[in-house]
Amino acid sequence: MKNPPTPAGTARANQQSADAIVCAAIAAGVKDVVVSPGSRNTPLVLAFHRAAGVKKTVVLDERSAGFFALGCARARGAPVALVCTSGSALANYYPAIVEAYHSLIPLIVLTADRPAELQGRDAPQTMDQMHFFGNFARSFAHQSAPDDHTDAATVYGTARRCFGHAIHPIPGPVQLNCAFREPLWSPTLKPTQPEPAEWPEDSETPTADAAPDHPSLVQLARLSQTVSRGGQGVFVCGTDAFRWGGRDALFSLAEKWGWPVLCEAASQGRFGQVSALSVEAYDLIARSQNATLQPDIVIRLGRPSLSKALSQWIQSLPDGHLVTVDPYGRVHDPEQKAQGPLKMSVADFVDTAMTWAVNSETNTAWLETWSEQDRTAKALIETLDGPLWEGWVVRTVSNALPEDSTLHVANSMPIRDLDAFAFNQGRRLFVCVNRGLNGIDGTLATAAGEAHVRNTHPCVVVTGDLAFRHDITSLRLLGDTHSTVVVLDNGGGHIFDFLPISQHPDAFETYFVTPQETSIMSLCEGMAVRCRTTSTPQDFSDVLHDELERESLGVVVVTIDPNENVAQHTRIWHAMGRRHLP
Numbered sequence: 001m002k003n004p005p006t007p008a009g010t011a012r013a014n015q016q017s018a019d020a021i022v023c024a025a026i027a028a029g030v031k032d033v034v035v036s037p038g039s040r041n042t043p044l045v046l047a048f049h050r051a052a053g054v055k056k057t058v059v060l061d062e063r064s065a066g067f068f069a070l071g072c073a074r075a076r077g078a079p080v081a082l083v084c085t086s087g088s089a090l091a092n093y094y095p096a097i098v099e100a101y102h103s104l105i106p107l108i109v110l111t112a113d114r115p116a117e118l119q120g121r122d123a124p125q126t127m128d129q130m131h132f133f134g135n136f137a138r139s140f141a142h143q144s145a146p147d148d149h150t151d152a153a154t155v156y157g158t159a160r161r162c163f164g165h166a167i168h169p170i171p172g173p174v175q176l177n178c179a180f181r182e183p184l185w186s187p188t189l190k191p192t193q194p195e196p197a198e199w200p201e202d203s204e205t206p207t208a209d210a211a212p213d214h215p216s217l218v219q220l221a222r223l224s225q226t227v228s229r230g231g232q233g234v235f236v237c238g239t240d241a242f243r244w245g246g247r248d249a250l251f252s253l254a255e256k257w258g259w260p261v262l263c264e265a266a267s268q269g270r271f272g273q274v275s276a277l278s279v280e281a282y283d284l285i286a287r288s289q290n291a292t293l294q295p296d297i298v299i300r301l302g303r304p305s306l307s308k309a310l311s312q313w314i315q316s317l318p319d320g321h322l323v324t325v326d327p328y329g330r331v332h333d334p335e336q337k338a339q340g341p342l343k344m345s346v347a348d349f350v351d352t353a354m355t356w357a358v359n360s361e362t363n364t365a366w367l368e369t370w371s372e373q374d375r376t377a378k379a380l381i382e383t384l385d386g387p388l389w390e391g392w393v394v395r396t397v398s399n400a401l402p403e404d405s406t407l408h409v410a411n412s413m414p415i416r417d418l419d420a421f422a423f424n425q426g427r428r429l430f431v432c433v434n435r436g437l438n439g440i441d442g443t444l445a446t447a448a449g450e451a452h453v454r455n456t457h458p459c460v461v462v463t464g465d466l467a468f469r470h471d472i473t474s475l476r477l478l479g480d481t482h483s484t485v486v487v488l489d490n491g492g493g494h495i496f497d498f499l500p501i502s503q504h505p506d507a508f509e510t511y512f513v514t515p516q517e518t519s520i521m522s523l524c525e526g527m528a529v530r531c532r533t534t535s536t537p538q539d540f541s542d543v544l545h546d547e548l549e550r551e552s553l554g555v556v557v558v559t560i561d562p563n564e565n566v567a568q569h570t571r572i573w574h575a576m577g578r579r580h581l582p
Helices: 007-027 042-050 062-076 087-103 152-164 217-228 247-257 282-287 308-315 346-353 360-382 390-400 413-421 443-453 465-470 472-478 494-498 508-513 520-526 537-549 562-575
Strands: 032-035 055-058 080-084 107-113 139-143 173-179 233-237 261-263 297-301 322-326 338-343 405-409 429-432 459-464 483-489 530-534 554-559
Touching (some): 007 042, 007 152, 032 062, 062 087, 062 107, 062 429, 062 443, 062 472, 080 087, 087 107, 087 173, 139 152, 152 173, 217 297, 217 346, 233 247, 247 261, 247 346, 282 308, 282 360, 282 562, 390 413, 390 459, 390 537, 405 413, 413 459, 429 443, 443 465, 443 483, 465 472, 465 483, 465 520, 472 483, 472 520, 483 537, 494 562, 520 554, 530 537, 537 554
Parallel strands (some): 080 107, 107 173, 139 173, 233 297, 297 322, 322 338, 405 429, 405 459, 483 554
């Protein structure tokens, strides 16, 4: 029978176990940790505190912390650790976890827990935390409360295997549930510094460079035949299409084939030094129902289309005319027109396709037709001035940003308007949006995480008034960054103005528009954040440029007349010969 652990022995075992876990996190690539205060996570917090080379950020609210970490991981391109106490704390991570799962963002979630002897006994802050995130965690492991007999090397190996799944085979969140007994720490403990080099690498740890599955040879052969026959095609590059690189290679392939490239604003392919083959006003073009723009094949890279008009255009094509390319073999086919994904990176696809025989001369007229339509649509957009409307605002913001700025855009109408009306000005922009599940939650916190990592570059957030209020507790997270928040204040959820529900006689205003009474100016004043309101185009332009010159957080509220906003959208959509769609 084992002797009962001494208090000093328990505190020492907690420290050794936590050190091993933090070493495993660092070995997995963690350079940032987001900590929410509590008691049960004390050993983990102190181990990260002692760890050199890891940036520590304390975020009180776990919901904000989860999205902040998500933004950090997106901007860093590496896993970010989250640390919370036991009980309801980890439940507040859930919205960010499901977004990270669907967006392929690597998060290492360390949830502190009570020891086994306190489970099921109504102990405070105790609940069943096993597999808490279910299928939304790429991996789960549990570390029992350590004692004098716990082998730190075993703890390290368990953690390292779990953390490896944050990167491979598919990036995403993982959970390590860590039980600790009291005393959680003792002032008599000798401080240690976690050193990953102390631990041998586990041969079972997943690695990011493992050999990928082979793509479908049948699909590649069929596509090769279409191309070699001089088939007319289009590349459609959705959100995150070039997150893992390959943009310049794809444009080289498009030039060889004579195909237009339709890059969404958040594809990381629209802004910067981009080929003349880029077609940006495709949302309006898709609304034109131009019979001369019917392709033999559409190759989609990245997520499904932001533009409903483009999605409906793809849906109008015959079955099998869509090919999707994804490095993890995910299915991006809500139109149900593809025969299955090609599991390839953009770079590998280009390397393969460059060897195919093709006569690009047959596609000269095809490419010029798309280019002409692009010029026509952009000319129409430039004619729409007058009162402030949301498309003009997002275009003005993107045009004003300096090179390599971060632009985070909220869901609902802001990202759609950016995609439809903001075009390349030759400056590279890092465009971010949470399109995993397309929700408005966590907008400010996610942007704060991105700005935190890219803190040498200006960050602008464009958001609707509801998304801003929904995440108002996260506003101060942007406080130490060079950030400007542009709030499109149209008095509620006026994206629904574009949908049939807007014709409901009595439920529309209350349940869908949901206008809020709390003043945004008052909210900002209460949080000691500079806030300015604008209501004319010239005033907005002047205020925006002034804010971009400042190196402190500012909020710019743009007052939008929702009726005028709908009218401006409708005018331009009708000008392209198509009914309006959101």
